[in-house]
Amino acid sequence: MSEDRIAKLLSRAEAEGLVDVAYTDFDSPIGKLTVAATDRGLMRVVFDREDTDTALGEIADQVSPRVLESPARLDLVRRELEEYFEGRRQDFDLPLDWALVRSPFRRRVLQHTAGIPYGQLETYREVAVAAGNVKAVRATGGALGSNPIPVVVPCHRVVGSDGRLTGYAGGLDIKRFLLAHEGTGGTLF
Amino acid sequence: MKLPPFQTLIDRHADDVLRYLRASVGVVEAEDCFQETFLSALRAYPQLRDGRNLRGWVLTIAHNKALDAHRARSRRPVPVPEVDDRVGAEPESGPPDTRLWTAVRELPQKQRSAVYLRFAGDLDYATIGEAIGCSEVAARQNVRAGLATIRKGWPR
Numbered sequence: 001m002s003e004d005r006i007a008k009l010l011s012r013a014e015a016e017g018l019v020d021v022a023y024t025d026f027d028s029p030i031g032k033l034t035v036a037a038t039d040r041g042l043m044r045v046v047f048d049r050e051d052t053d054t055a056l057g058e059i060a061d062q063v064s065p066r067v068l069e070s071p072a073r074l075d076l077v078r079r080e081l082e083e084y085f086e087g088r089r090q091d092f093d094l095p096l097d098w099a100l101v102r103s104p105f106r107r108r109v110l111q112h113t114a115g116i117p118y119g120q121l122e123t124y125r126e127v128a129v130a131a132g133n134v135k136a137v138r139a140t141g142g143a144l145g146s147n148p149i150p151v152v153v154p155c156h157r158v159v160g161s162d163g164r165l166t167g168y169a170g171g172l173d174i175k176r177f178l179l180a181h182e183g184t185g186g187t188l189f
Numbered sequence: 190m191k192l193p194p195f196q197t198l199i200d201r202h203a204d205d206v207l208r209y210l211r212a213s214v215g216v217v218e219a220e221d222c223f224q225e226t227f228l229s230a231l232r233a234y235p236q237l238r239d240g241r242n243l244r245g246w247v248l249t250i251a252h253n254k255a256l257d258a259h260r261a262r263s264r265r266p267v268p269v270p271e272v273d274d275r276v277g278a279e280p281e282s283g284p285p286d287t288r289l290w291t292a293v294r295e296l297p298q299k300q301r302s303a304v305y306l307r308f309a310g311d312l313d314y315a316t317i318g319e320a321i322g323c324s325e326v327a328a329r330q331n332v333r334a335g336l337a338t339i340r341k342g343w344p345r
Binding site for chain 2: 001005006008009012013016018021023056057059060061064065066067068069
């Protein structure tokens with residue numbers, strides 16, 4: 001299939017506003033990243049070790065099936081992530097679409113987490129308190145574990161109260177890498 | 190009803206749609222029909238209730254776009270004396286055996302559609318029936334009748 005033919009189709013679909021969710025993938029120091037966005041903002045970052053088809057299928061199911069590979073729509077996302085990995089950016093300046101986070105509690109957890117500054121750490125307990133429920137430490141872990149927008153919403157900056165890195169969707173190696181990259185990994189194991 | 194991302198339809202079926210359209214309307218018009226097919230499909234996609242036969246669905250749309258193209262062509266004034274559009278008259282023609290597809294093109298509309306969908310689209314008879322608005326049995330009969338006509342006129 002000629003790329004021109006598909007490119008033409010895509011530009012007409014974009015012009016008609018028929019692309020509800022655009023996605024693309026690119027290489028990064030933590031492996032291939034697939035990113036997906038609506039016109040409201042970035043909604044999903046998928047790690048290489050996750051199943052991209054499943055992730056895009058969930059978006060088709062929960063948001064809209066008009067999901068198309070449209071790299072140009074993600075230029076800004078890609079640029080900011082590249083700047084982050086190159087050490088030239090500490091804060092992401094990207095609009096986010098929380099449509100994949102249905103539960104109000106989970107959304108509060110992740111929205112609080114989005115504001116944890118570069119190079120700082122919080123514990124699950126601290127995040128639970130900030131999200132309004134000190135008893136929901138476990139549920140906070142669940143919310144962070146299902147973070148659809150990792151790296152940009154920095155759930156890697158949340159650690160156990162003893163400083164242990166618990167789970168991470170991209171794998172603990174990536175969590176360790178990100179924290180070391182931000183200069184906070186040295187004391188943690 | 191769970192529908193896969195639309196990109197999946199393009200990745201899996203774009204080649205089939207193009208092959209079908211080239212056989213049905215020729216390589217040049219196939220390009221516009223291809224665009225119209227996938228744009229129409231994309232517009233309608235969220236309302237699609239049954240995602241089990243997406244290939245049949247998108248080829249049915251392609252079939253309708255091909256019919257539109259045929260109608261538009263027949264309405265178009267012909268500025269030069271009738272060109273012989275049979276053997277070899279379409280140098281760019283996509284399908285390898287132009288003479289065969291020309292013979293298909295001369296069939297009555299329903300037989301022609303059924304033959305294209307069966308052999309250029311590789312659809313089953315039930316889906317062909319849905320596409321051209323008849324039963325599975327009638328779709329099979331249309332293909333059989335079309336092939337018989339071609340065979341009869343074929344030089345031995």
